[in-house]
Amino acid sequence: MRTTLPRPGGRHLPGRVTLRLVDWSRPDPWVPEQPYRELMVSLWYPSAGGGRPARYLRVGAAASIGDLDVTGVGLHTEEGAAVPRGEKRPVVLFSPDFGIPRDFHTTLVEDLASHGYVVVTIDHTYETAVDFPGGRITERRADRARIPARVEDVRTVLAKLTSLAEGRVPGDGLLPPGLGAALDLTRLGIFGHGAGGGTAAEAMYRDNRLRAGVVLDGEFLPPMPGHDLERPVLLLGSEAGNRTPAAESFWARHHGWKRDLAVAGTTTLSFTDYEPLLPPGSPRLGPTAPGKVVTATRTHLRAFFDLHLCGRPTRLFDGPLSRCPEIVFRR
Incomplete structure (x- = not known):
């Protein structure tokens, strides 16, 4: 197993902070006797350095990966690094698959941060082991993902980001000066993997602030009446992914910019850090070789948000390109 994740391709050094967020307006969906919902999130951002080397997965998250030993895996991120002054950054939220910790997609997240994005990764408490401050770990209690509850988690995070952008500290954690001022909440996107992909799609239905979304091998809900969407969506999957009846219904009800692509020679785990960490x-x-999978996924994920959140043109979605044969255009 390699000991360092692939180097991100952008010019910025990623920084990271973690926050505990509490939503006092709703009980926990998995523990009804708990009259509030608490979440852990990581905020990854383009930094000016000055932090300390970031740790990969903490105790509970690492244990939830199972037989993969992630002890000593190196990142390219500094914890608590300084925030450059004077530039607003687009913000992208990320929701993981059921049972997968929020930062087990660091290969993709570090790259986005290195290219100028603030990325907020969300743990859906009780769907995986979650490390809270003080060494407290909440174990998984759920036997499946509950996407409506996950969507409410996303909306909680959006509310807390709004507070942060307005100069208020939204949770428990130390934040570098200027982080809130760097958030451009007029340029909000979301992506997710597996159940997180379904969460991303459903959150876009529920919240018009989310301007663009990417579904990585999504687990879609059956469509509800009036579920029609016109904001840009990219389906990016493994060869077997995004092929359920619910996914087909989602596609049919989407009337805006949309693409359906696959990364050849992959499985659904290829969109996690298993891809660079497991032996070829x-x-x-x-x-497909891990380096090619990582490059193709990173490139298309970033190009989508560059196009739809930043207005940067690209030809990557016009049709197959010989320089990226790993990407299969489905429709």
């Missing part, structure tokens, strides 16, 4: 040829992953 692992049965959990597909036959």
